[in-house]
Amino acid sequence: MKKLLNKIDDVVVESLAGLAASHPTLVRLHPSVKAVLRADAPRVKVAVISGGGSGHEPLHGGYVGYGMLDAACPGEVFTSPTPDQMYEAAKAVEGGKGVLFIVKNYTGDVMNFQMAADMLAGEGVNVAQVVIDDDVAVQDSLYTAGRRGVGGTVLAEKIVGAKAEAGGSLEEVKALCEKVNSRVRSMGMALTPCTVPAAGKPTFSLAEDEMEIGIGIHGEPGRERMKLKPAGQIVEMMAKAIVDDLPFKPGDEVLAFVNGMGGTPQMELFLVFNDLAAYLRDRGLVIARSLVGNYITSLEMQGFSITLLKLDEELKVLWDAPVETAGLRWGR
């Protein structure tokens, strides 16, 4: 295992310290639990909080800041955070207008966010939760009942964060998050596996001429393992599954998001976007917004995912709204 680390047990804590040290005006760390907090929290707004296993950076800690998350709760690598992290983070940033938990659909995350919500509700805090389940690849999977939550989470955090920043109520912000989830679909693929530091060996293996289509962000099995194909054919398989699922219809405006799994060269991500743009044009869809890069990763895995979000005027305005985080930043 070749990794840049000091002690395996300290990987997450040291990485969080580096995030905070490099963005001191945006975030601070919670003094007693592993949580990334907005530097200027609490504020009088709905507190938008997410979390999940580490190893997907910049998700979620990199999305804490103006116009996106108020707090993020990172677990160990590919491991759910605990209810006390979520509870303490919420207590630290909640400003009187309630808390929205944005939860990726993994069994441990869902269970622990539910426990934290119960603890907060018991103290009179208004808490709502939305579970993101945008991955069309598989119905159930290794860590999930129902579809997995993947790239759509990034878009939900951005759009919902903008609404909360603009003063939306907890009911409005929750409804918006459900709306985003209902209009977003994703699928991923991998060329190579990744290695969890504590495990020391790859999560799975792929032959030199193989890829896996429909893979999850922890390397959990996808739809099909097959011989490597030209990028255009890979994109077509994945985009077809996504477009047919919602279904997206001719004339729909979409946000097209090509996400790198962490180890994929940017040159290849742009090449993939080019193939995606051609496919969507053939299907009559209009790319009105786009995002290309490493936004929800699986350590050093090579591969990519495609996420499409069906836009409307409300979603476009909120997507374009200013954001200032380590992972996404524009226009303030």
Next chain:
Amino acid sequence: MKKLLNKIDDVVVESLAGLAASHPTLVRLHPSVKAVLRADAPRVKVAVISGGGSGHEPLHGGYVGYGMLDAACPGEVFTSPTPDQMYEAAKAVEGGKGVLFIVKNYTGDVMNFQMAADMLAGEGVNVAQVVIDDDVAVQDSLYTAGRRGVGGTVLAEKIVGAKAEAGGSLEEVKALCEKVNSRVRSMGMALTPCTVPAAGKPTFSLAEDEMEIGIGIHGEPGRERMKLKPAGQIVEMMAKAIVDDLPFKPGDEVLAFVNGMGGTPQMELFLVFNDLAAYLRDRGLVIARSLVGNYITSLEMQGFSITLLKLDEELKVLWDAPVETAGLRWGR
């Protein structure tokens, strides 16, 4: 070789098409040569142009846009662009106030930019050039007489782009670029090699327990190949070489830039930043600005580089100025 591509010969062209398709309001492609142009060029300002081999994305095409580059000329992977690309790009974006070429110090790039400058000067265009040579690792290298140009190039393009956007003259913009180059130092390392698509095999090999310190962005040899060490020790070796070189002095304010080589997990880059912050604190340096991520890459190479820029008020203001490109974007 596992890569997301269609035909090996088309990798660069398709990737550029994807860059343009995903950022149509920011950039357009030159109709006849491989060059990325600002969508709104030419404008009445000094045209800031860079270029070099592909495979380092988002450098340089990802830095074309408001507040940074007016054009970028990409060669094939790890291969210099040609003088006609630079000449045509300059002709397309030059708005009457002259052209600054920002050139990374590689023999082919320097020679070809010089030829393009001669061609433009022959037509009465004011052209200036600055060669960036910030890599402290080696004096000469495989493709370079003198020090190599690496991470400092990203910072120079941002800062100089802001000055040009603000109306600086060619003389002012050139002097600023020389100032940045005189105050910036870098060093890189690799855990793994990378594979140029047309070659089909890794550029070099490293044993499972080895790393290379001082590596160049094309995998060219560095200072020393050694056993993998804890991140803190690696950072100290590299940061010491950088700090001692300028030398940076106690009390100096710096921009600290930890750059991923393309295949390094973001979690590890933040961990590295944490070690860098500790080292710089011990040396009495003050991190006034920071940048962490994949900004000048070597395809899928795993590893990182450290770049330090000695700041002053002028450089801080220009660094903070709005920028809107595929690779860097904030504050407009």
